[in-house]
Amino acid sequence: xxxxxxxxxxxxxxxxxxxxxxxxxxxxxxxxxxxxxxxxxxxxxxxxxxxxxxxxxxxxxxxxxxxxxxxxxxxxxxxxxxxxxxxxxxxxxxxxxxxxxxxxxxxxxxxxxxxxxxxxxxxxxxxxxxxxxxxxxxxxxxxxxxxxxxxxxxxxxxxxxxxxxxxxxxxxxxxxxxxxxxxxxxxxxxxxxxxxxxxxxxxxxxxxxxxxxxxxxxxxxxxxxxxxxxxxxxxxxxxxxxxxxxxxxxxxxxxxxxxxxxxxxxxxxxxxxxxxxxxxxxxxxxxxxxxxxxxxxxxxxxxxxxxxxxxxxxxxxxxxxxxxxxxxxxxxxxxxxxxxxxxxxxxxxxxxxxx
Ligand SMILES: Cc1cc2nc3c(=O)[nH]c(=O)nc-3n(C[C@H](O)[C@H](O)[C@H](O)COP(=O)(O)O)c2cc1C
Numbered sequence: 001x002x003x004x005x006x007x008x009x010x011x012x013x014x015x016x017x018x019x020x021x022x023x024x025x026x027x028x029x030x031x032x033x034x035x036x037x038x039x040x041x042x043x044x045x046x047x048x049x050x051x052x053x054x055x056x057x058x059x060x061x062x063x064x065x066x067x068x069x070x071x072x073x074x075x076x077x078x079x080x081x082x083x084x085x086x087x088x089x090x091x092x093x094x095x096x097x098x099x100x101x102x103x104x105x106x107x108x109x110x111x112x113x114x115x116x117x118x119x120x121x122x123x124x125x126x127x128x129x130x131x132x133x134x135x136x137x138x139x140x141x142x143x144x145x146x147x148x149x150x151x152x153x154x155x156x157x158x159x160x161x162x163x164x165x166x167x168x169x170x171x172x173x174x175x176x177x178x179x180x181x182x183x184x185x186x187x188x189x190x191x192x193x194x195x196x197x198x199x200x201x202x203x204x205x206x207x208x209x210x211x212x213x214x215x216x217x218x219x220x221x222x223x224x225x226x227x228x229x230x231x232x233x234x235x236x237x238x239x240x241x242x243x244x245x246x247x248x249x250x251x252x253x254x255x256x257x258x259x260x261x262x263x264x265x266x267x268x269x270x271x272x273x274x275x276x277x278x279x280x281x282x283x284x285x286x287x288x289x290x291x292x293x294x295x296x297x298x299x300x301x302x303x304x305x306x307x308x309x310x311x312x313x314x315x316x317x318x319x320x321x322x323x324x325x326x327x328x329x330x331x332x333x334x335x336x337x338x339x340x341x342x343x344x345x346x347x348x349x350x351x352x353x354x355x
Contacts, residue, residue, distance in 0.1 A: 013232040017247050018180075019043040020213060020237030021082050021107070023092045025293065028065045028073075028276050033270060034240055035077040041246025042078045044235075047109045049122065050085030050094045054334035060101050068287075071104035080105035080151070086121035086132065095150070096143040105149040105177075106140055110167075111123060113155075113186045123187035127158045130170040137174035149177035153213075156198055164198060172206045172326070180211040180235055199229040209314050211235050215300070217243060234320055241297035244270060264304045265331045271295070272329070275322060284318025291325065304330060 006014065019026060019034055021044040026034075031043045045064045048055070061067055061134040065080040073079060081103040084211060085091045094104045109245055110133055112123025119125075126132050131153065141150045156164050171179050181202070183194040194214025202299045212229045216222050217239035224261060225234065239246050245258075258266070271291060278287035299307035315321035326332060 004135050015251065016211070016233040017209065018042045018235045019233045019240050019247075021049055021109070022237050023112075024083055025241065026237075029274065029281065030241075030290075030294075031066075031077075031079065032073045032075075032245060033274055033277075035073040036075050037244055037248055037255050037270075038075075039245075039249075039251045040240075042080060042104070043088070044080045044082050044107045047082045047084040047112060047123075048235045049095075049117075050083050050087070050090050051120075052090055054090065054093045054097060057101060060098055061105075064098075064103070067098075067101045067103060071102050078104040080149070081108050082107040082109050082153070083140070084109035084117065086126055086136065088135045091136050092139035092143035095140040099144040099148050103148065105151065106144060107154045107180070108137060108140060108150070111155040111182050111186070113151050113189055118186075124155055124158055127154060127163060127167055127186065130149075130163055130166045131166055134170040134174045137171050137176050140255060141175035150175065151178045151180060152176050153180040153182065155182050156185045156195060160185060160187075161195075161198060165202060168202055168206055168210075172208050176208060178209040178233070179206070180213055183212065183214040188341060189247065194225075196225050196228040199231060203230065209233055213237070217353075218246070219249050221299075222246075238297060239301070241294055242299075242301040243315065261330075264302060267298065267302060267305075268329045268331050272326065275325060279318065279322070284322070288316065288318045288321045291321070 017040055017239070019031065019040050023046040024282055026043065026046060034040060035043060048063045060081070064079060064081050065207055066072055071079050081098045083091055083094055083098070083106060098106060109123055109128050112118070114123065117123040126136070137150065137152055144150060154167055154171070163242050168179055183196050183198055184190070190213055196212055196214070210231060211233040212225055212231050213235035216234055216236050217223050222234065236246065245263065269295060274294060275287045276290045278290050295305050295309040299309060308328050312321060312324045315324050
């Protein structure tokens with residue numbers, strides 16, 4: 001059961017935090033590492049594009065290896081599979097197959113702003129026509145068992161927010177279990193601010209849960225978003241990488257006050273672990289690119305990452321990059337790499353079968 005849909009008599013609306021889908025960023029290795037830190041109630045995969053055909057099973061497994069482990073990360077956090085496409089029939093067929101393979105839920109991407117995606121009738125362009133959101137959501141809802149939640153992730157609108165409420169109502173009428181709102185229009189791209197107040201208006205008009213998303217990057221901004229939306233469900237994307245303990249801090253879980261230095265030491269461990277797992281499961285070039293990408297996210301929030309990034313960003317060759325990564329860790333004060341060469345995490349996970 002997804003936490004968002006569970007409630008007890010003591011707490012009818014328990015706080016629910018989800019990790020946002022981020023294409024090319026929150027793959028299964030990242031999902032596994034971030035959920036292992038605690039505080040995340042569920043994740044959504046990067047989008048899986050649907051055109052006319054039914055994807056073969058191996059595509060679903062590659063996209064969401066957690067299907068092999070009851071759709072959960074290794075610490076048991078549910079993972080919902082996101083589909084993107086504009087044609088109700090194949091969207092339904094692919095959703096049905098994902099459900100047969102064990103997906104914990106299906107999320108529908110109605111927010112992607114990428115030009116190529118929009119040109120091919122997917123993502124935010126669908127926000128221009130509420131009936132299309134309805135048709136796609138209805139088709140998916142009817143194609144998967146009632147026990148499997150179907151949700152929609154929208155923006156406020158395409159050019160402006162004039163269809164916002166209509167779009168949300170269309171999803172609700174089509175049977176969506178909840179709606180996630182990235183509180184910007186497509187035209188706004190990722191420019192701040194996220195307009196959280198739209199959610200408080202919407203909540204008076206619909207009865208299904210609404211997840212607030214956009215620009216939650218600290219406990220302070222979380223509190224501001226909670227205050228404005230009066231909600232209990234939130235989704236965090238970029239700050240999941242720039243501030244990896246944020247979910248736990250928001251939930252106040254085991255908050256032994258870390259010094260900045262202690263927190264950085266832990267982040268260094270995460271980064272090296274991430275590199276090793278990417279190198280092991282994919283390859284060294286992938287590991288190098290993704291580790292640089294993570295460091296870039298960290299630059300905005302964690303000052304020690306600036307020095308580390310500047311020292312290692314020039315290295316393209318994986319063994320050189322890995323050597324300099326280890327050499328420049330603050331926690332490695334004897335100036336020699338902690339691990340030699342390409343040492344990797346030898347823990348076998350069920351995902352290895354296909355990754
Ligand atoms: C690199 C990147 C990739 C993204 N990929 C997806 C995606 O695959 N599906 C989706 O629904 N949203 C995607 N998003 C949007 C995020 O899920 C989220 O709505 C957005 O980043 C705002 O939340 P944040 O301010 O917490 O990052 C992506 C965002 C970024 C930055």
